[in-house]
Amino acid sequence: MTLRRVGDPRAVRAAIVDATLTDGARVDVLLEGEQILGVGPGAGAQAESRLDAAGGLLLPTYVDTHVHLDKALIRDQLVEHDGTLQGAIGAIHAAKRAYDVEDVRRRARAVIESSVLTGTTRLRSHVDVDTVGGLVPLEGVLAAARDCAGIAEVQVIAFPQEGILRDRGAGDLMVAAMENGATVVGGMPHWETGEDDQREHVRLCFEIAARFDADVDMHVDETDDGSVRTLAMVVEETERRGWQGRVTVGHVCSLSAADDAYAGTVIAGCLRAGITVVSNPVTNLVIQGRADRGLVRRGTTRVRELIAAGVPVAFGQDCVKDGFYPFGRGDMLEVALVSAHAAHLATVDEQHLALAAVTTVPAAAWRLGPAYGVALGARADLQLYAATNWPEVMRLQDPPRQVWFRGRPVARTTVTRELLQG
Numbered sequence: 001m002t003l004r005r006v007g008d009p010r011a012v013r014a015a016i017v018d019a020t021l022t023d024g025a026r027v028d029v030l031l032e033g034e035q036i037l038g039v040g041p042g043a044g045a046q047a048e049s050r051l052d053a054a055g056g057l058l059l060p061t062y063v064d065t066h067v068h069l070d071k072a073l074i075r076d077q078l079v080e081h082d083g084t085l086q087g088a089i090g091a092i093h094a095a096k097r098a099y100d101v102e103d104v105r106r107r108a109r110a111v112i113e114s115s116v117l118t119g120t121t122r123l124r125s126h127v128d129v130d131t132v133g134g135l136v137p138l139e140g141v142l143a144a145a146r147d148c149a150g151i152a153e154v155q156v157i158a159f160p161q162e163g164i165l166r167d168r169g170a171g172d173l174m175v176a177a178m179e180n181g182a183t184v185v186g187g188m189p190h191w192e193t194g195e196d197d198q199r200e201h202v203r204l205c206f207e208i209a210a211r212f213d214a215d216v217d218m219h220v221d222e223t224d225d226g227s228v229r230t231l232a233m234v235v236e237e238t239e240r241r242g243w244q245g246r247v248t249v250g251h252v253c254s255l256s257a258a259d260d261a262y263a264g265t266v267i268a269g270c271l272r273a274g275i276t277v278v279s280n281p282v283t284n285l286v287i288q289g290r291a292d293r294g295l296v297r298r299g300t301t302r303v304r305e306l307i308a309a310g311v312p313v314a315f316g317q318d319c320v321k322d323g324f325y326p327f328g329r330g331d332m333l334e335v336a337l338v339s340a341h342a343a344h345l346a347t348v349d350e351q352h353l354a355l356a357a358v359t360t361v362p363a364a365a366w367r368l369g370p371a372y373g374v375a376l377g378a379r380a381d382l383q384l385y386a387a388t389n390w391p392e393v394m395r396l397q398d399p400p401r402q403v404w405f406r407g408r409p410v411a412r413t414t415v416t417r418e419l420l421q422g
């Protein structure tokens with residue numbers, strides 16, 4: 001057992017007794033204030049209160065590093081469309097024009113709360129910044145983040161959903177968003193018309209990032225067209241600006257449709273530039289490949305090849321019952337399961353890659369370092385399951401029994417099932 005004094009000596013000590021870690025070790029975890037003070041057999045002996053984990057799996061809480069809180073839960077207000085990305089963006093316009101801050105705040109808050117109940121306490125939300133909705137979506141999501149500060153941590157990305165060159169005025173609004181609470185610069189270069197504008201879009205995003213010393217997290221190549229090259233543009237700009245380790249790219253669907261030579265080169269570039277890839281299979285399985293007949297592409301990027309090359313791959317929820325995707329509830333356990341199906345992650349080791357994709361990989365992209373994890377000195381953002389190992393947790397899909405944020409219990413779920421005949 002390792003034991004070290006950290007934090008306020010007057011803080012209450014609580015213990016989670018007899019929990020199982022991902023490596024199979026059975027331990028007690030001692031919490032003091034918002035930190036983990038001890039991990040090991042017998043570490044709970046000094047606690048003032050104890051929770052018996054009964055051998056259940058104890059994980060750090062999930063990090064959903066790609067979600068759209070501003071447009072969540074608007075599905076019922078929209079007219080049905082053709083199901084494509086273009087159709088969804090258009091269908092949302094009327095709703096986006098009519099948003100008010102309180103409406104966005106209420107919907108975003110509902111998704112944050114639903115996420116916490118299912119074990120996520122860190123969310124990075126893209127928020128539309130464009131001439132359709134102005135800064136209303138940003139104000140609403142920031143208000144929800146403040147409302148929920150006691151149960152979760154929310155980062156906000158200034159996301160030019162309508163383009164920057166196609167939507168004149170969006171660039172100035174992105175700067176205003178960064179001045180008013182957004183902390184990460186988004187982008188969507190493939191949405192521009194032609195390679196010159198795509199390259200200029202990438203350049204403008206990095207220029208804003210340099211001005212605010214901010215990380216970059218862009219939507220990249222969310223299309224079936226294997227000839228688009230904006231991922232290569234992002235790699236190039238990352239290296240030119242010295243932004244290695246500070247860039248995340250989301251979706252990257254068309255990499256699967258691209259030729260192997262390009263894929264190999266650009267994957268090596270991502271590794272060199274320290275870029276994290278976020279795949280969002282739950283949404284892209286619904287959106288992509290709609291024009292295909294016969295063998296239908298499903299929009300999941302080259303997850304296994306990226307991981308094999310050493311590129312960090314995270315999974316995100318992306319959408320929650322909006323114009324793009326009719327399902328979702330901020331449940332990263334569900335996201336891990338669907339993504340494992342989409343990316344052919346089936347062996348026990350591969351299933352643990354799905355776990356890493358919703359925990360340690362996004363935590364590294366956030367540069368949380370030793371503050372994250374079930375480890376001595378880490379912040380006590382934890383979740384406890386009834387099942388005793390990750391493959392069973394993922395297979396059974398029961399929510400965590402209890403969730404802790406900054407050392408405080410913030411959610412509890414009891415599942416009761418009874419066979420009435422037998």
Ligand SMILES: [Zn+2]
Pocket residue numbers: 066068126219250318
């Ligand atoms: Zn997205």
